[in-house]
Every structure is written in C-alpha cells, then in structure tokens.
Amino acid sequence: MKRRYLMTPGPSPVPSFIREALAQEIMHHRTEEFIEILKETNENIKYLFCTQNPVVTLTSSGTGAMEAAVANLFSAKDKVAAVCGGKFGERWLEIAKAYSLDTIQFDVEWGTSPSVEKLKKIMDENKDLKGILTTLSETSTATVFDIAALAALTKGTNVLLVVDAISGLGQDTLKSDEWGVDVVVSGSQKGLMLPPGLAFISVSPKAQNAMKTATLPKYYFNLTKALKAYEKNDTPWTPAVSLIVGLRESLKAVKQEPMEAHWARYQKMAQGCREAGASIGLKVYSQSPSSSVTAFRVPEGINAKDIVKKMRREYGISIAAGQGDIEEKVIRIATMGWINEQDLLMCFSVLEKVLKDMGYKFKLGASVARLQEVLYS
Amino acid sequence: MKRRYLMTPGPSPVPSFIREALAQEIMHHRTEEFIEILKETNENIKYLFCTQNPVVTLTSSGTGAMEAAVANLFSAKDKVAAVCGGKFGERWLEIAKAYSLDTIQFDVEWGTSPSVEKLKKIMDENKDLKGILTTLSETSTATVFDIAALAALTKGTNVLLVVDAISGLGQDTLKSDEWGVDVVVSGSQKGLMLPPGLAFISVSPKAQNAMKTATLPKYYFNLTKALKAYEKNDTPWTPAVSLIVGLRESLKAVKQEPMEAHWARYQKMAQGCREAGASIGLKVYSQSPSSSVTAFRVPEGINAKDIVKKMRREYGISIAAGQGDIEEKVIRIATMGWINEQDLLMCFSVLEKVLKDMGYKFKLGASVARLQEVLYS
Numbered sequence: 179m180k181r182r183y184l185m186t187p188g189p190s191p192v193p194s195f196i197r198e199a200l201a202q203e204i205m206h207h208r209t210e211e212f213i214e215i216l217k218e219t220n221e222n223i224k225y226l227f228c229t230q231n232p233v234v235t236l237t238s239s240g241t242g243a244m245e246a247a248v249a250n251l252f253s254a255k256d257k258v259a260a261v262c263g264g265k266f267g268e269r270w271l272e273i274a275k276a277y278s279l280d281t282i283q284f285d286v287e288w289g290t291s292p293s294v295e296k297l298k299k300i301m302d303e304n305k306d307l308k309g310i311l312t313t314l315s316e317t318s319t320a321t322v323f324d325i326a327a328l329a330a331l332t333k334g335t336n337v338l339l340v341v342d343a344i345s346g347l348g349q350d351t352l353k354s355d356e357w358g359v360d361v362v363v364s365g366s367q368k369g370l371m372l373p374p375g376l377a378f379i380s381v382s383p384k385a386q387n388a389m390k391t392a393t394l395p396k397y398y399f400n401l402t403k404a405l406k407a408y409e410k411n412d413t414p415w416t417p418a419v420s421l422i423v424g425l426r427e428s429l430k431a432v433k434q435e436p437m438e439a440h441w442a443r444y445q446k447m448a449q450g451c452r453e454a455g456a457s458i459g460l461k462v463y464s465q466s467p468s469s470s471v472t473a474f475r476v477p478e479g480i481n482a483k484d485i486v487k488k489m490r491r492e493y494g495i496s497i498a499a500g501q502g503d504i505e506e507k508v509i510r511i512a513t514m515g516w517i518n519e520q521d522l523l524m525c526f527s528v529l530e531k532v533l534k535d536m537g538y539k540f541k542l543g544a545s546v547a548r549l550q551e552v553l554y555s
Numbered sequence: 556m557k558r559r560y561l562m563t564p565g566p567s568p569v570p571s572f573i574r575e576a577l578a579q580e581i582m583h584h585r586t587e588e589f590i591e592i593l594k595e596t597n598e599n600i601k602y603l604f605c606t607q608n609p610v611v612t613l614t615s616s617g618t619g620a621m622e623a624a625v626a627n628l629f630s631a632k633d634k635v636a637a638v639c640g641g642k643f644g645e646r647w648l649e650i651a652k653a654y655s656l657d658t659i660q661f662d663v664e665w666g667t668s669p670s671v672e673k674l675k676k677i678m679d680e681n682k683d684l685k686g687i688l689t690t691l692s693e694t695s696t697a698t699v700f701d702i703a704a705l706a707a708l709t710k711g712t713n714v715l716l717v718v719d720a721i722s723g724l725g726q727d728t729l730k731s732d733e734w735g736v737d738v739v740v741s742g743s744q745k746g747l748m749l750p751p752g753l754a755f756i757s758v759s760p761k762a763q764n765a766m767k768t769a770t771l772p773k774y775y776f777n778l779t780k781a782l783k784a785y786e787k788n789d790t791p792w793t794p795a796v797s798l799i800v801g802l803r804e805s806l807k808a809v810k811q812e813p814m815e816a817h818w819a820r821y822q823k824m825a826q827g828c829r830e831a832g833a834s835i836g837l838k839v840y841s842q843s844p845s846s847s848v849t850a851f852r853v854p855e856g857i858n859a860k861d862i863v864k865k866m867r868r869e870y871g872i873s874i875a876a877g878q879g880d881i882e883e884k885v886i887r888i889a890t891m892g893w894i895n896e897q898d899l900l901m902c903f904s905v906l907e908k909v910l911k912d913m914g915y916k917f918k919l920g921a922s923v924a925r926l927q928e929v930l931y932s
Contacts, residue, residue, distance in 0.1 A: 182580060189796055192581045200797060201578035203559060204569045204750050206873045237752055238615050239792040242775040249772075276774045367793060373581050375614055375752045375795030395626075395772065397653045398619045415616040416744060418752030418795070419566055420577060496583045 183495040185525050187317045187345050187471040189367040189374055190515040192424075195431075196371055199424045207419050208412075215426050217411040222429035223378060226347060226369075227362055228437060229354040233380040234404045235425070237418040240344035240365030243377035245273050246399035247340050247361050251309060251385060253393040254278040258309040259300055261292050265318035265501045266342055270311035277394050282307075288319045288504065289473075291466040294327045301337060308388075309338040314362075315346030318501040320473035320510055321464040322350045326357045333358035338385055344368060348432070349444035349470040349514050360385040366421060368470070370428045371515040375421045381405065445469045447513040447522055450552035454526050457548035458533070458540040463508050473500065473508040477538045481506045488532045495528055519553045560872040562902050564694045564722050564848040566744040566751055567892040569801075572808075573748055576801045584796050585789075592803050594788040599806035600755060603724065603746075604739055605814060606731040610757040611781045612802070614795040617721035617742030620754035622650055623776035624717050624738050628686060628762060630770040631655040635686040636677055638669050642695035642878045643719055647688035654771050659684075665881065666696045666850075668843040671704045678714060685765075686715040691739075692723030695878040697850035697887055698841040699727045703734045710735035715762055721745060725809065726821035726847040726891050737762040743798060745847070747805045748892040752798045758782065822846045824890040824899055827929035831903050834925035835910070835917040840885050850877065850885040854915045858883045865909045872905055896930045 184191045192200075205212050216235075223233045236243055248270075252258065258279050260271040263286030274281045282300060286292045292312065301307055310332060315322050325341055332339040340361040343352055347362070348369025354362050359382070366376035381389070381401060389402055403414045432440065448469040452462045455474045463473035476482045482499040483506055489495045500508035511525060526545045534542060561568045569577075582589050593612075600610045613620055625647075629635060635656050637648040640663030651658045659677060663669045669689065678684055687709060692699050702718055709716040717738040720729055724739070725746025731739050736759070743753035758766070758778060766779055780791045809817065825846040829839050832851045840850035853859045859876040860883055866872045877885035888902060903922045911919060 182582065184581065184583060186583050188793065189581045189583060192797075197578040197580070201574040203574070204561065204566045204744075205559065206561060206563050206566060207751070209867065209873065238619065238775060239794070241792045242615065242619075245775045273774045276777075277772045365793070367581075367796075373795060373797035374584070374793040375798060395654045397625075397650045398615060398622045399775075400653075415618045416565065416742070416751045417616070418750060418798075419744075420569075420750035421752060421795075490586065496586065 180494045183521065183524065185511050185517060185521060186496045186498045187368065187510060187512040187514065188365070190371065190512055190517060192371055192373055193516045196424045196427050199427045200373070200420050202420070202423055204419055207417055212419065213411045215422060219422060219425045219429055220408065220411060222433055225433055225437070226429065227354050227380050228352060228356065229380050231354070231380045231382050232405060232408055233378050234401060234408055235417065235422065236377045236379065236399065236404070237375065237415070238377045239374055240363060240377050241269065242399060243363040243365070243379045244269060244342055246379055246401055247363055248273045248277050248279070249394045249396040249399055250401040251338055251340065251361065251388045251392055252277070252279055253391070255280050256308045257282065257304055257306050258311055259284045259297070259307060261286060261310065261312040261323070263290065263292060263319065263321065264288055264316035266313050266316055270342065274311065289321055289464040291321065291323045294324065294331065297328065298331055301331060301335070307337050309340055311340045312342070314341050314343040314352055315350045315468040315470045317345040317471055319464055320468045320471045321466050322346065322468040325352060325359060329357035329359050338388055345514065346468065346470050348440065350468055351441045354380060366425065369515050370425065372421060372424050372428055375418050376425060441469070444513050446553065447519060448472055450549045451511055451513055451522060453552050454545040454549035458530065458545045463504070470514045471510050471512045473510045475508055477533070480536055480538060482509045484536065485509050485532055488535070489528060493528045495525060497525065523549055557871045560898065560901065562888050562894060562898060563873045563875045564745065564887060564889040564891065565742070567748065567889055567894060569748055569750055570893045573801045573804050576804045577750070577797050579797070579800055581796055584794055589796065590788045592799060596799060596802050596806055597785065597788060599810055602810055602814070603806065604731050604757050605729060605733065606757050608731070608757045608759050609782060609785055610755050611778060611785055612794065612799065613754040613756065613776065613781070614752065614792070615754045616751055617740060617754050618646065619776060620740040620742070620756045621646065621719055623756055623778055624740055625650045625654050625656070626771045626773040626776055627778040628715055628717070628738065628765045628769055629654070629656055630768070632657050633685045634659065634681055634683050635688055636661045636674070636684060638663060638687065638689035638700070640667065640669060640696065640698065641665055641693035643690050643693055647719065651688065666698055666841040668698065668700045671701065671708065674705065675708055678708060678712070684714050686717055688717045689719070691718050691720040691729055692727045692845040692847045694722040694848055696841055697845045697848045698843050699723065699845040702729060702736060706734035706736050715765055722891065723845065723847050725817065727845055728818045731757060743802065746892050747802065749798060749801050749805055752795050753802060818846070821890050823930065824896060825849055827926045828888055828890055828899060830929050831922040831926035835907065835922045840881070847891045848887050848889045850887045852885055854910070857913055857915060859886045861913070862886050862909055865912070866905060870905045872902060874902065900926055
C-alpha cells in the first residue's frame, strides 16, 4: 500500500497521460505514421529549446548527447575549457579528456556561477580556444549558471558555447537563439516528464560548420548522419519508438503554456522551496540557486543520506542527498517537470516530520506555512 | 478501426503484459527497489545469451552496443576482419573504419553463410588479426551465419569473435559459452519483445582482457565503467528505467521455456514460412535461412515495396521490403519474439490476397494450407 513520490532531480514523475502513451502498441519506425510523429516532436521541441536550430533526438541518456557534442564538434588536441563547478561540469572534463582534447579545467567554487571575467581572461589568453563546455543547472550543487553572460562572451567569436541543460531545460530560463548558445544538450527524464532513454541536442549553424572539420571518431552519435536523417524526419538508427510517442504528448502539454509563464511557475516553486527551508533553519547551499532543484545544508549532526533514507522508506518520498564531497551534507528537492505545488507542500510536511523524528528542533508547520505564503501570494 | 500487425524484423510486437510494465509509475534508479530489478535482469539475461559472462545493459539502439564492442576491444590500427554479407555486416565495417581500425573487408555473397575455410585463410595470413566482426542473423538477407564454426576457428587464439545477434538472439541457436563466442551484442526490440531503446553486450574473460589495453576513445559506451557498475547491479549513467522494468517481464517469460524448445519453436515457424512461400512460387532468397526472418524473392514484374505498402495501408500488416541492392526484390517476414503461428497464418492469408490483387497467379489458400501442415505436423 506504499505510494511512491518522486521529488528527485531526475528521473522526475511521469504523468499518466504520458505513461498511457508509452503503453500503446508499438509501431514500426519506418512508417508514414511514425514519420508524422517525429515531424511533430522535431518541430515542437524547438519551442522548449527556444531555438530555430535543428534539435536532434538521440536514443541514450543525456550523457550520450554530451559525448555527441564533444565527438562531433572537435578534433584531438583542440583546446576547450570545461567549467567545473560540480559533478556535471566534471563530466564535461572527463569526456573532453577521454577524447584527447587539450582541456582547460576551469574550476568554479561549488554553489556559485562561473565568473564571466575569468572566462573572458581565458578566452583572451587562449586565442586558439575552440569551445566552452558548461552547464545550465548544475544538478549536484543546485546552481544555475549565467548562460546569457557566457553567450555574450562567445557570440561572434570562434568559440563554441556548449551547454548541458539536462536538468535545467524547462525550469531555468534558457533562450538559446536570443542569447546565441551554439549547442544545447538535454534528456527526457527531467523537465520533459518522460522516463530516461532519450537525449536531445540542438546545433547552431556555427556548430554545424565546426562539425565539417571535426575528426574525432564517432558512429552511433554521428551528428552529420543524424542531421541528414533529421531533414526527412527520420533517424539513422532504430529510435526508442515508445519514448518518442510519449515525447509527443509531453511536448503538446509544454506548448500549452508560454515559455515565460512556464519558467515563472518553476521559479516560484523553487523560491517557495528555498524560503520554506530557510524558515526552519535549513540553509540554501547555492549562491546562485537553480529553479530546477534546491539544495539545503542539513542541520549539524544529521547525515543527509539518513534523511533521504527515512523519507523514502517510511513515506515513499524520494528526494536526493548530495553528490561528491557534499554527499552527506545536503539534501536536494526537485521542482521540475510534472512536480507541482501540492507535491512540494506534501514534501515539506514529511520533511518536517522526519527532521523532528531525528531530533532537530524547529516549529512544526513553519516551512509549510511559509511555502503556502509564497505559492499563494 | 484499423488494427496494426507487426511482422517486421524489429520492432516486433510488444505484448500487453510488457506494455503494462512500461506504463508503471517511474521509479528512481538509485533505489533498493530498482537495484533488485537490475539484479534480476542481469541474471536472467544470461539465460537467453547462454552465457555465464556478464551481459551489460546499455541505453541505446543495438548499433550503440556494436560501437561499444569496437571502441572497447581495440586500438587504432588494430587489424580486424568484418564479415560483409549484408547491411549489418557493412555496419561493422563502417564502425571499424570510423575508429581507424586496419579493416579487412571479408565479402560474402548475400544470402550465404561465410566460408569457414576462407576465414581460416585470413587468420593464417594475418597473424596480427585481433578480431572478427560478424552477425548471427543477417537481417537484410534473412541469413543465419554458422557462428559455431567461426567460434571453433577463434577459440584458443588471440582473435576475438564479436557477434551481432541483434535480430537473431532467441530464435537462431547461439550457445555463447559452449561455442566460445567472446562478445555478443543484442537489442531490445526483436526477440525480447520490448520497444527499442536497450542494447546488450556480453563480454568473455578474453574480451575483458583485451579491454585492458584498448585505447580507442569512449565515454558513454565505456565498458570498463559499465562492468564496474554492473558488479553492484548499477549503471554508470541513468538507464532507461521503464524499459528495464519491461525487460524484467520479458525475461521472466523467456525463462519459462528451455532454450532448445524456444529455438525449436521459431525454427518451426520459419520452416513453415519458407514452405508456405514456396508453395505459391515465392523463392526463398537465402541459402542459409535464418529462423528470425525469412526473405522471399518477389514474383517477376512486382515491386517488393508495393507489396509492403498494400499490406500496410489496406490491412495494417507491416512486413519489410529488402535493404540495399535487393530493396525492391525481396519481402521479409519476421518470426521473432511475440510473433506466433496465428500471426503467420494471418500474414500469409493477406499476402495471398495482396499478390492476387496485383495480378500474380497461384492457387488461393495454398500457402496457408502448407503452413498449417508444417505447423500442425
């Protein structure tokens, strides 16, 4: 009789109207019917990416699309800067190194947005810099990076701005074309309300141009092949048909709301989340908090993993602990995709109960009341 | 009111007991509950692969697992032979070339199994040969290759035998360990009765040893990372959770039947299919026909693609035309996964009707009667 509630930064809950689509009878991917679906999702996903560039759908986790970006844009020894302010920035660094790029590790204090001045300096000092690999919402620290400012740096230069928006897309404002972001990568299991298994990558004309001379080996993630198929609403390999049928429903739902209103909804939830936590003494970890996920430092003497375990085992509610060095020091609560205000209220009610049981002192109900104030203002 | 019937060699039909599993509420992949599922699927998939080697589950199409094999087993300039007897053998060649391997293109007449003598000669003349890349069931020509004979050649040598069993696994006999196959690759959308989106790769100790010195770049498909996670029933990246929940149901069903009986069931269907076609003058294309799919030469003056179109548009039945040079010359009917005798009877009934409408002369009912004789013998 235990109900499950997902408040984790991916996978996030999948609504029943999408789950029903996933359960439909399978169709063949080389039929007029499926081509129509792919045509629709190819068009509608541009809305979410705020771009007129092609957005290619890949069958993989988001990490596969990150690798696709590196393997298709660069050649061995090309110089790139990987912005490392958390686990997912480090993933960029690892991928770039796996492909023998000449990698500048640009360390950023966890929980902060990268310094635009310092990145500008790197660009000035490295005239041969080919790309900056960075993150919209660094899930591990629940931090949003100022992508608009970074794009202003790279726009009109030869440097490609490549953004991992896997967890941020849909919640954290990202105006790909208006800002001039070259490549945006995302996945299905966050803002898109789908199970994991699809990844997406948008490719600007500047990035497509870079692809022409890039020589790193690739096959499954070959974007030249993928773009050629994309023109005909096709895919080079058998795609995850059922997930794409689900994607159609997801994008239909997303398109019902102007993007500004869409972002505002999550921003308000994230703000409510932060203020609710603060009202019971939980300090927000990030100095540049994401709208997709919020990280709180846990009270002295309590292990974040114990909070997570108690919430999951006793109440079926999944939140996340930290990652890396802060694994035991923070808890993370997502506000993405299908997660709504009611989920957040429920989550804080139970979080209060769990913290109380663990001996933490605060006024029961305070965070829920604060959350109501923000949400219902 | 049009019902859809899938008789294509992938995607093949997904039964409702699996589709219901796909539609379950999503769960987080780092929970005890999901680890239990992965533990079960990791164990049970060995049964289908007839191996005690680890079988890693990847989130990708089968092609991704083919790339994983190449990128993890070899280094640039390593010499490999790619057995090219159809589109999927050519895919091995393309992947090997994309990764700058020293590639021997071993051409095999389409519709035949590779000559063991000729391959032995290649091995004798190329003492530095590192691997043979081949196929169990070459879907494009509906041809099964004699993997047992090839394994007898490579067993005890330094040459790795790497087999694409994407469409063949479950229908065409493959005794990985007994024969000594080093690496077997498969996908979810054929014998496993799932939607596309998962791929599998088994890795023998000899192959794991080769991985230690292989230097090709890889990240998402890094099997060293994947095997490390596998030991803990984990995955390095977010897996396609819903497909793995479906995989559990699929493997439970597969395990209810001894593998010999399982193979025999499809072999009988494929035999029935061949004899049914022959009884109305359709010549079987392959000289070494697969049990997973059967290709027939279409009658003089009829285009295979027109048959496929009519069957799909007028009756909702999807069969496949040929691929490559034989695209318009053959039709292909699958006998894999959830496809059963009744489907086959239905398919031949309608195929007769369509051929009759196209002006082809034969005795109506002949193929269905012949099929019944074989199936009910």
